[in-house]
Amino acid sequence: MRPGEFDLIARYFAPLAAGFPGAAGLKDDLAVVRPSSGCELATTVDAMVEGVHFLSDDPPDTIARKVLRANLSDLAAAGARPLCYFLSMSLNNSVDEVWVSQFAAGLADDQKEFGISLAGGDTTSTPGPVTLSVTAMGEVEQGRAVRRSGAGTNDDVWVTGTIGDAANALHLIENYGVRKVSEEYPFLLDRYRLPVPRSALGPRLVGLVSAMTDISDGLVADLGHICAASGTGAELSFYDIPLSDDVREFLGKEEKGVESCAIRILSGGDDYELLFTAPTASAPLIEKAARLSAVRVARIGNIVSGDGVRVVSADGAEIEVAAGGWRHF
Amino acid sequence: MRPGEFDLIARYFAPLAAGFPGAAGLKDDLAVVRPSSGCELATTVDAMVEGVHFLSDDPPDTIARKVLRANLSDLAAAGARPLCYFLSMSLNNSVDEVWVSQFAAGLADDQKEFGISLAGGDTTSTPGPVTLSVTAMGEVEQGRAVRRSGAGTNDDVWVTGTIGDAANALHLIENYGVRKVSEEYPFLLDRYRLPVPRSALGPRLVGLVSAMTDISDGLVADLGHICAASGTGAELSFYDIPLSDDVREFLGKEEKGVESCAIRILSGGDDYELLFTAPTASAPLIEKAARLSAVRVARIGNIVSGDGVRVVSADGAEIEVAAGGWRHF
Numbered sequence: 001m002r003p004g005e006f007d008l009i010a011r012y013f014a015p016l017a018a019g020f021p022g023a024a025g026l027k028d029d030l031a032v033v034r035p036s037s038g039c040e041l042a043t044t045v046d047a048m049v050e051g052v053h054f055l056s057d058d059p060p061d062t063i064a065r066k067v068l069r070a071n072l073s074d075l076a077a078a079g080a081r082p083l084c085y086f087l088s089m090s091l092n093n094s095v096d097e098v099w100v101s102q103f104a105a106g107l108a109d110d111q112k113e114f115g116i117s118l119a120g121g122d123t124t125s126t127p128g129p130v131t132l133s134v135t136a137m138g139e140v141e142q143g144r145a146v147r148r149s150g151a152g153t154n155d156d157v158w159v160t161g162t163i164g165d166a167a168n169a170l171h172l173i174e175n176y177g178v179r180k181v182s183e184e185y186p187f188l189l190d191r192y193r194l195p196v197p198r199s200a201l202g203p204r205l206v207g208l209v210s211a212m213t214d215i216s217d218g219l220v221a222d223l224g225h226i227c228a229a230s231g232t233g234a235e236l237s238f239y240d241i242p243l244s245d246d247v248r249e250f251l252g253k254e255e256k257g258v259e260s261c262a263i264r265i266l267s268g269g270d271d272y273e274l275l276f277t278a279p280t281a282s283a284p285l286i287e288k289a290a291r292l293s294a295v296r297v298a299r300i301g302n303i304v305s306g307d308g309v310r311v312v313s314a315d316g317a318e319i320e321v322a323a324g325g326w327r328h329f
Numbered sequence: 330m331r332p333g334e335f336d337l338i339a340r341y342f343a344p345l346a347a348g349f350p351g352a353a354g355l356k357d358d359l360a361v362v363r364p365s366s367g368c369e370l371a372t373t374v375d376a377m378v379e380g381v382h383f384l385s386d387d388p389p390d391t392i393a394r395k396v397l398r399a400n401l402s403d404l405a406a407a408g409a410r411p412l413c414y415f416l417s418m419s420l421n422n423s424v425d426e427v428w429v430s431q432f433a434a435g436l437a438d439d440q441k442e443f444g445i446s447l448a449g450g451d452t453t454s455t456p457g458p459v460t461l462s463v464t465a466m467g468e469v470e471q472g473r474a475v476r477r478s479g480a481g482t483n484d485d486v487w488v489t490g491t492i493g494d495a496a497n498a499l500h501l502i503e504n505y506g507v508r509k510v511s512e513e514y515p516f517l518l519d520r521y522r523l524p525v526p527r528s529a530l531g532p533r534l535v536g537l538v539s540a541m542t543d544i545s546d547g548l549v550a551d552l553g554h555i556c557a558a559s560g561t562g563a564e565l566s567f568y569d570i571p572l573s574d575d576v577r578e579f580l581g582k583e584e585k586g587v588e589s590c591a592i593r594i595l596s597g598g599d600d601y602e603l604l605f606t607a608p609t610a611s612a613p614l615i616e617k618a619a620r621l622s623a624v625r626v627a628r629i630g631n632i633v634s635g636d637g638v639r640v641v642s643a644d645g646a647e648i649e650v651a652a653g654g655w656r657h658f
Binding site: 022024027028029030031032033034035040041042043044045046047048049051052053074075077078080086087088089090119120121122124125126127128129131133135137140142145147148149213214216225228229 | 359362363378380419454462466469471542554557
């Protein structure tokens with residue numbers, strides 16, 4: 001049995017809103033939000049469902065941080081600085097006060113790390129899986145939010161971090177159990193449970209990049225969204241895609257090498273890395289912004305005329321990715 | 330089988346965002362929102378879960394309108410003018426394309442009626458009940474949003490419309506089935522399925538009222554929230570609470586009169602009427618604003634020193650409401 005909605009809010013969530021005056025201590029049904037002078041609000045929504053986007057026995061603090069970080073990643077991809085968020089929670093009977101306190105503690109940690117504050121929300125009960133939805137707002141100078149639609153022919157395609165960590169972690173969990181993953185591949189488990197939004201880098205890329213998104217649906221799918229919105233195609237160089245040491249080790253040891261798992265690298269989601277396009281002339285400034293943000297960046301391809309995303313091998317031949325492996329043309 | 334997320338968005342939801350340039354046709358993961366000069370954004374969240382807040386066989390268009398209207402009602406209670414909303418949907422396998430198209434048609438109708446536009450959202454699948462969460466934003470002049478916390482001793486307590494319609498409708502549905510209710514009490518069924526947010530009146534009350542909320546938890550509970558936030562008590566005059574003709578007829582015919590069902594009137598939620606407090610000197614201007622908005626208003630009590638909400642009978646004696654009836658002291 002957990003306390004009533006009002007008690008839970010006062011005890012665990014009102015402290016998370018203390019730094020945001022417009023929230024009025026969560027004592028009202030609404031918050032007041034005003035962007036700084038000359039700015040507008042980039043606003044994004046991400047929902048997560050127990051059993052779909054997180055596992056029932058995931059630690060509550062990482063569940064909280066993951067749903068918040070998915071939103072922070074969208075803000076970073078727009079070049080926006082985190083401001084505040086609204087949390088909608090549908091909780092079932094298996095959620096007790098300990099769960100709520102750990103969930104709120106996870107939010108508190110990430111609020112401090114990323115400089116964002118709770119501003120409001122809603123709590124309901126559900127007979128089904130725990131369902132969380134976050135609406136987050138970030139500030140960006142008027143008219144400067146980065147969109148998916150600005151990619152131009154010959155622009156370079158860039159990514160941050162390493163690709164495929166989350167998808168390989170999920171594959172490991174499903175096939176070997178969480179315990180083995182936490183013992184043998186703790187880095188990958190962390191990457192799945194706690195993606196790192198590129199909140200410092202995103203705003204630094206405003207003015208340097210032509211289009212940006214984060215990788216949530218998968219590298220090829222998300223690049224496809226940029227291409228569709230920009231009216232272009234793209235060519236990806238498979239061997240330029242940055243992989244973590246852990247993924248290389250796992251794929252070399254347990255599977256038949258990187259190529260056999262190309263689909264997991266190209267189509268796996270949930271890495272929450274930034275994917276962006278930029279004229280080649282921007283490269284030095286992009287690399288400088290990345291250094292300042294302590295984030296690794298890599299050029300992995302080019303925007304081309306036409307449509308769709310082609311993935312090419314070292315010799316320039318097209319790789320067709322299908323479930324279970326790849327084919328070389 | 331329903332089409333994929335991107336197809337659904339393009340077909341049914343992108344048209345709902347056509348009037349809001351910051352949504353960029355829903356082709357991005359985020360929208361850009363900027364309040365008009367001199368204004369700030371009142372922002373509210375309301376979630377609804379199948380089987381908890383709506384019934385599985387409720388028409389999809391009324392489900393859509395109800396979740397949107399719950400948010401519009403919160404905006405009205407802040408004195409804010411509707412601007413845009415974000416929709417987070419967790420849909421299960423029983424939702425097909427027809428359901429989605431009817432759901433979107435309901436949103437389209439209400440967008441037109443209340444002057445609000447879809448700006449963004451998220452769609453996920455769920456193995457559980459359909460879960461909907463709306464984050465809505467309205468504009469209000471800087472520093473003028475009406476809060477729960479401003480009630481002062483001797484202020485009058487006011488409500489709009491009639492009280493207890495939704496709770497009596499739900500009682501009827503649970504005991505006699507939807508069919509009998511739709512045949513004999515169509516007005517009450519409508520009041521339950523389609524509450525009317527007081528969007529025209531709310532902004533007109535800015536500057537006239539000292540505190541305001543909407544009735545979603547129940548008249549006494551929501552007045553209790555105003556009292557707690559304002560550091561006051563309140564006294565309600567039971568026989569001044571406005572009831573609809575349908576509720577009077579039903580309670581006279583099927584039950585043992587209005588008094589026997591006092592709890593349903595005082596504690597039933599979901600009416601989405603405005604509940605506000607104001608100095609007596611404001612009464613003529615409040616009544617004028619109500620006439621201009623074609624909304625009925627009634628004075629039902631007073632703010633007093635102390636705390637808590639007392640309900641009194643015509644002779645001034647306290648009524649204690651408990652499940653199953655009332656007691657007269």
